Amino acid sequence: xxxxxxxxxxxxxxxxxxxxxxxxxxxxxxxxxxxxxxxxxxxxxxxxxxxxxxxxxxxxxxxxxxxxxxxxxxxxxxxxxxxxxxxxxxxxxxxxxxxxxxxxxxxxxxxxxxxxxxxxxxxxxxxxxxxxxxxxxxxxxxxxxxxxxxxxxxxxxxxxxxxxxxxxxxxxxxxxxxxxxxxxxxxxxxxxxxxxxxxxxxxxxxxxxxxxxxxxxxxxxxxxxxxxxxxxxxxxxxxxxxxxxxxxxxxxxxxxxxxxxxxxxxxxxxxxxxxxxxxxxxxxxxxxxxxxxxxxxxxxxxxxxxxxxxxxxxxxxxxxxxxxxxxx
Amino acid sequence: xxxxxxxxxxxxxxxxxxxxxxxxxxxxxxxxxxxxxxxxxxxxxxxxxxxxxxxxxxxxxxxxxxxxxxxxxxxxxxxxxxxxxxxxxxxxxxxxxxxxxxxxxxxxxxxxxxxxxxxxxxxxxxxxxxxxxxxxxxxxxxxxxxxxxxxxxxxxxxxxxxxxxxxxxxxxxxxxxxxxxxxxxxxxxxxxxxxxxxxxxxxxxxxxxxxxxxxxxxxxxxxxxxxxxxxxxxxxxxxxxxxxxxxxxxxxxxxxxxxxxxxxxxxxxxxxxxxxxxxxxxxxxxxxxxxxxxxxxxxxxxxxxxxxxxxxx
Numbered sequence: 001x002x003x004x005x006x007x008x009x010x011x012x013x014x015x016x017x018x019x020x021x022x023x024x025x026x027x028x029x030x031x032x033x034x035x036x037x038x039x040x041x042x043x044x045x046x047x048x049x050x051x052x053x054x055x056x057x058x059x060x061x062x063x064x065x066x067x068x069x070x071x072x073x074x075x076x077x078x079x080x081x082x083x084x085x086x087x088x089x090x091x092x093x094x095x096x097x098x099x100x101x102x103x104x105x106x107x108x109x110x111x112x113x114x115x116x117x118x119x120x121x122x123x124x125x126x127x128x129x130x131x132x133x134x135x136x137x138x139x140x141x142x143x144x145x146x147x148x149x150x151x152x153x154x155x156x157x158x159x160x161x162x163x164x165x166x167x168x169x170x171x172x173x174x175x176x177x178x179x180x181x182x183x184x185x186x187x188x189x190x191x192x193x194x195x196x197x198x199x200x201x202x203x204x205x206x207x208x209x210x211x212x213x214x215x216x217x218x219x220x221x222x223x224x225x226x227x228x229x230x231x232x233x234x235x236x237x238x239x240x241x242x243x244x245x246x247x248x249x250x251x252x253x254x255x256x257x258x259x260x261x262x263x264x265x266x267x268x269x270x271x272x273x274x275x276x277x278x279x280x281x282x283x284x285x286x287x288x289x290x291x292x293x294x295x296x297x298x299x300x301x302x303x304x305x306x307x308x309x310x311x312x313x314x315x316x317x318x319x320x321x322x323x324x325x326x327x328x
Numbered sequence: 329x330x331x332x333x334x335x336x337x338x339x340x341x342x343x344x345x346x347x348x349x350x351x352x353x354x355x356x357x358x359x360x361x362x363x364x365x366x367x368x369x370x371x372x373x374x375x376x377x378x379x380x381x382x383x384x385x386x387x388x389x390x391x392x393x394x395x396x397x398x399x400x401x402x403x404x405x406x407x408x409x410x411x412x413x414x415x416x417x418x419x420x421x422x423x424x425x426x427x428x429x430x431x432x433x434x435x436x437x438x439x440x441x442x443x444x445x446x447x448x449x450x451x452x453x454x455x456x457x458x459x460x461x462x463x464x465x466x467x468x469x470x471x472x473x474x475x476x477x478x479x480x481x482x483x484x485x486x487x488x489x490x491x492x493x494x495x496x497x498x499x500x501x502x503x504x505x506x507x508x509x510x511x512x513x514x515x516x517x518x519x520x521x522x523x524x525x526x527x528x529x530x531x532x533x534x535x536x537x538x539x540x541x542x543x544x545x546x547x548x549x550x551x552x553x554x555x556x557x558x559x560x561x562x563x564x565x566x567x568x569x570x571x572x573x574x575x576x577x578x579x580x581x582x583x584x585x586x587x588x589x590x591x592x593x594x595x596x597x598x599x600x601x602x603x604x605x606x607x608x609x610x611x612x613x614x615x616x617x618x619x620x621x622x623x624x625x626x627x628x629x630x631x632x633x634x635x636x637x638x639x640x641x
Contacts, residue, residue, distance in 0.1 A: 005448070008538035012444045016437035016509060017456060023506035024463050027471030027478050034474065088369065091362035106362045114624075115370050117632055118377075121620050123567035125593035129613045130380050132597070141392055143379060196372065205636040257467055260569060264594060280469050287473045288574075300473055307470040314465065 034300040041287075041296035053301035061179040062274040063302060066282045067309075068181040070256055072171065073191055073278065074313070078251035081195050082244060085202035088116065090232055092203070093210045094218060113207065116200030124260040131193050131265060135162035162189050163267055166275045184275045190261045194254070202247050209243040210236060245321030249314055256310045259284065279306045377617075384410075384611035391606045406607035407615065410596075414605075416612045419592035423566065426497055426588060430504035431561050435554060437505060438512025443542055445513070446520035447528070457517070463510035468570060476574055479503065495579050495586055503571055508561050515560075519553035520546070556634030559627055563635075566620065569594075589616050 038049040057063055092109040106112075119127070136142030139149040139156040148154035165185035173182035213236065221231045237244075259280035266276035271285065279302065287299035383391055384406050386399040411417040445457050476494070483493030492498040523546065531541045547554070569590045578585040587595060596612055624631055 005538065006450075009444055009448055009450055011539075012440040012542075013456065016441045016505075017459075019437070019502060019506050020460070020463065020509050022482065023475065023478065023503050024471060024510070025459065027474040028462075028466060030474035030478070031470050084369075088366060091366055106359055106366065112366050112370060113632065114628055115373055118621075118624065119373055120635070121563055121567075121624055121631070122617065123590045123593075123620075124569050125590040125597070126613050126617055128594060129597055129609060130376050133380065133383075134376055143376070199369070200373070201636065204632045208633070208636060253467070257469070259469065264569070280467075283469060284472075296473065303470050303473060307467055310467050311465065 031300045031303050034297050035304045036301075037297040039297045040294035049297060053298045054305070056298060057301065057305060062277060062282055063279070064176065064179050065181060065274055066277040066279045068174075068176075069183065069187055069276075069278050070258065070309075072183045072187065073194075073258055074252055074255040077191050077194055077198075077255045078248055080191075081198045081202055081251055082247055084195065084199045085206055085247070086237075086240075086244075088112075088199065088203045089206035089210055090228075090236060092207055094228060094231065094236070113200070113204055116203050118200065119197040120201045122197070124264050127193065127197060127261075128264045131189075132163065132267075135189055137161045137164055161185070163265070163276075164269065165189075166270070166273065182275075184270075186266060186270050186276045190258070190265060190276065193265065194258070194261060198251070198254075202251075205243055205247060206240060209240045213239050241321070245317070248321060249317050252313050252317055253310055256306065256313060279309075380610055381614050381617075384607055384614050386607060388606050391610075403607070406605075406611035409605065409608045410612035410615060414596050414608050414612050415587070415592060416589075416596075416615055419587050419589045420615075422497070422586050422592075423589045426500050426504065427562070427565055429497075430501045430508070430565055431558070433501070434505045434508035434512055434561050434565075435558055438509055438557070439516055439547060439550065439554065440542070441509070442513045442516035443520050443546060446517045447525075447546075460510045460513045463507075464514055468507065472570070472574060475503070479575055495576050495583060497586065500572060500575055500588075503575060504565055504568070507571065508565065512557050512561065515557045516550065516553055519550055523549050555630055556637065559623075559631050559634050562623070563620070563631070566590075 034046075035053055036049060036051070037046045038052070039046045092106060092112060122130075133141070134143040137145065137159045139145045139154060139159050142159065142162075144162070145154055145159040148160070149156050154160055163186050168182035168184045170185070170188060171183040173180040175181075217235055217239075218231055221235055226234070257280055258278045262271075262276055262278045262281035263284060266281075270276035271281065274282070277285070283299050283302045283306065286295045286302065382399065385402045385404065387403060390397070390399060441456075441460070445453055479492075479499050480489075480494050483489045483491070483496075483499060486492075488498075490496060492502055527545055527549070528541060531545050532538075536544070567590060568588070572588045572591045576586050576588060576591060593612055593616055596609055
């Protein structure tokens with residue numbers, strides 16, 4: 001068996017592993033290292049700061065607000081996306097007419113899936129162009145405002161601001177020290193865009209899960225006189241638990257990131273006031289924004305904190321959702 | 329979800345019925361009900377996309393004053409303007425050049441690592457596996473800030489600043505590969521594990537080298553897995569924004585930024601704030617969307633299965 005086995009293994013692993021360590025692992029370690037310094041990003045000397053940067057996190061108003069924004073997204077985004085995706089998946093697979101031939105999905109379910117899934121494939125640039133036009137605060141150029149003005153809900157003189165709205169009427173702000181933790185309308189708009197893009201993906205995921213549940217279970221339940229609602233809650237939901245928990249973990253990680261939306265879609269004015277910032281966009285702004293150009297070490301500390309939150313979340317989520325796997 | 333209750337009441341309202349009779353009206357009602365909701369969501373996804381596509385055929389005057397109506401006459405000039413003046417052609421070219429190398433090499437390296445880790449026992453195997461697993465769990469943001477410096481310094485150290493430094497194809501290609509590796513390795517690892525060992529052993533007894541065996545036997549056998557993860561990488565890298573936005577910027581006033589498509593499009597958005605050419609922007613968006621749409625329509629099933637399957641593995 002040993003035709004230069006060792007040489008083969010090393011030969012195959014060497015370059016890819018090197019590449020990965022240099023461009024992925026090494027920057028990770030550097031971030032952790034720099035988070036303990038007050039390095040400004042340019043000078044050769046790197047002043048050691050201990051855990052000072054981490055202590056500063058608690059004094060950084062924008063960071064605290066951003067963290068709260070992430071928390072709001074973490075609650076709302078996964079729940080809404082999963083509920084919608086489950087609902088649609090159930091409609092597609094069991095919503096059709098149940099007759100002698102058994103339970104069926106609605107007609108055209110393939111077409112629906114194809115359409116619903118598509119936003120998942122769009123790049124953030126396209127999503128940004130699309131939605132900034134839809135949310136444009138003018139009844140002349142904005143799609144939604146024009147639509148609402150036509151129906152008569154919106155006064156053309158006073159179009160809705162959407163992405164430019166800092167009012168937090170949906171979830172009143174909570175005072176925390178000197179800061180007010182709020183969830184402005186712009187944040188809800190961003191969540192709506194995320195849901196719009198995500199539902200199709202999880203729909204397909206759940207739909208595949210539902211199809212792997214044997215048909216006769218549904219049919220037996222229906223013969224026993226249970227309604228669709230009952231079959232959904234008593235059969236589908238428990239048997240889909242694995243897919244749902246995976247979805248929850250992925251959506252949660254996405255909610256803690258949320259960079260693309262907060263960076264590419266939130267208008268600059270919102271980013272300047274911090275109304276739309278989440279942790280990631282605030283990190284990026286701190287590290288690369290021209291107004292805070294000497295905060296490299298501090299930005300690294302925020303990045304480590306963000307990674308820690310993500311890690312803790314994933315760990316908790318996996319613990320909560322772990323259940324015995326049901327094999328068919 | 330409140331409608332679920334009304335659904336229960338509907339059949340019982342007509343008095344006691346046997347289960348078989350009862351199922352029909354309920355089913356019919358539910359079907360209609362399903363279609364309404366599904367159609368509404370379908371419109372919410374489809375209408376904005378179609379609306380934006382139609383905008384690219386209209387004049388700016390129409391776009392600005394009648395956002396909802398159809399174009400009175402169809403102009404295709406915006407597409408030409410987007411391609412040349414909006415630099416979409418150039419961005420396309422940059423993206424294609426980068427991806428030709430990055431996708432191919434991500435797949436090759438990923439398959440090599442996954443294969444060795446899945447099929448050979450040696451000290452350090454688990455350690456390397458978990459090293460790649462780390463990259464899978466950690467947010468890209470953890471490494472983003474020093475990555476910029478790493479790319480810059482490494483290239484300078486090797487004297488290759490114009491090849492793999494900032495704002496070069498080579499630099500972006502290497503970074504794309506490195507960031508695609510964890511997922512590719514992880515996915516293909518479980519795939520190689522499921523392949524039968526008999527063929528491999530027979531090959532080795534016949535005197536084939538380990539390398540020949542990999543390229544001639546194992547790689548072709550892993551084709552379905554390679555297609556799934558390949559599509560995943562193509563879509564992921566095509567839409568990648570954070571990495572190019574960090575690395576592909578002009579480094580001095582004399583240099584042009586080698587923007588990729590996503591980045592270039594957003595650049596177009598920012599420029600359009602100064603010189604408004606909305607039709608051009610929408611046309612650029614349509615052009616950028618087209619390849620993904622075509623790929624999606626052709627590989628519809630594989631993409632849906634590959635993308636969703638990849639997260640449950």
